[in-house]
Amino acid sequence: MTAPLIAIAGLTVDFDTGRRVVRALHGVDLAVARGEAVGLVGESGSGKSVTWLAALGLLGPRARIGGSARLDGVELVGAPVRLLETVRGRRIAMIxxxxxxxxxxxHRIGRQIGEALALHRGLAGPAARAEAVRLLDRVGIPAAARRLDDxxxxxxxGQNQRVMIAMALAGEPDLLVADEPTTALDATIQAQILKLLGDLRRDSDMAxxxxxxxxxxxxxxxxxxxxxxxGRIVEQAEAARLFGSPQHPYTQGLLxxxxxxxxxxxxxTPIPGTVPEPARLPPGCAFAPRCPRADAACA
Structure with missing residues (x-):
């Protein structure tokens, strides 16, 4: 990989529940290069969304974040709010x-897109409205000028999801984090949204x-x-290699x-059981209780 756009190293997250402190992330390491598309997969509760919310400082006061998340060499973990506000939406956008x-x-769609344009690019009035129309056109919403008043x-x-993408693109980010962007959409709209994200990435060299x-x-x-x-990354590889020859038993089980x-x-062949709660992780390998290849050493 060339020099990464963002490099996450040893990222940990602990949540103070009031009665105890529970660790949700256990040292996540992940790097993303400019223009690269990286997939983050796993069952609900694996820590996928928490990883990026932690990097952007969006987890709230009960979260204690450790490790490092560097954007072009600038540390985000523990950074002052003023610095993070220049990153959120402007450098890294999240859907x-x-x-x-x-x-x-x-609030009308136009006002919500206009707020993002004002925050990240200083646009207002007719200039902001014209740019909002351009963004809605770009994400494939017909009659964009009229839709601003809806x-x-x-x-x-599907249209609301496109509006969310338009708002994320308002700051012209270097990295777009799409968190389950097609969950509630039918197969046809899902394909359109994914094609749109791919086209936008290629057009702007956005990660x-x-x-x-x-x-x-x-x-x-x-x-x-x-x-x-x-709360851990158990395997990562080029997409063709991972799907063609998965190494970790959990990846094999998913496929x-x-x-x-x-x-x-x-x-x-389903994977028995569920992802353990962070407060009730088994000793040793967290996947061992569900793994068909587990032996005494795994504990």
């Missing part, structure tokens, strides 16, 4: 999972981190993949649980 809860239902409830789920449960989506859209389990579209029908 959250559910647009219906991320967009304000009582409220979120007047748009479909992309795609957080997803859908291994097929990651395989088709990412150059490299990192697999997370119980074995996928149905084959071609060939004879077979019974799926």
């Amino acid at each position: 959250f999972q559910d647009p219906s809860s991320s967009l304000n239902p009582v 409220y979120p409830h007047q748009l479909s789920g 992309l981190v795609l957080i997803s449960h859908d291994l097929g989506v990651v395989a088709e859209n990412c150059d490299r993949v990192a697999v997370m389990y119980a 074995d649980a996928l149905p084959d579209l071609e060939g004879p029908r077979r019974r799926l």
Whole structure:
């Protein structure tokens, strides 16, 4: 890899629950280069979203963050709020999972995009409105000028997701973190959103981190993949190598649980159990209780 745009090293997160301190991330190491697309996969509770919320300082006062997250050599962990505010949205933008809860239902679309343009690029008035129209055109929303005066409830789920992407692009970021950007969308709209993200990345040399449960989506859209389990990255490799020859039993289990579209029908092989809660991790390897290859050494 060339010099990374962002390098996360030894990132830890502890949450103070009031009665005890619980560790949610256990030393995450991850680097993303300019223009690269990296997939972050794993079951719910693995720590995928927390990794990026921690790097951006968005976890709140009960979180204690350790380790390092350097953007072009500038440390973000423990950085003052004033510095982080110049990074959030401007250098690193994040698309959250559910647009219906991320967009304000009582403000028009134009006002919400305009707020991002004012914060990150200093635009206001007619200039901001013209740029908002351009962004909505860019993400494929028809009649963009008219849609600026709509409220979120007047748009479909796919259109609201495109509005979220337009807001994320308002700051012309170097890195876009897309957290399950197609969760609530049907297959056709999902394909359109993913193609849009790919086109935007190629047009602007923007790096992309795609957080997803859908291994097929990651395989088709990412150059490299990192697999997370119980607050750790357990495997990462180039996408073709990881899907062609997975090394970790957890990665193998995720792929074995996928149905084959071609060939004879077979019974799926699910991974038994669930991801353990951070406060109840087993000793040794966290995956051992669910792993078919576990032995005494794993504990």
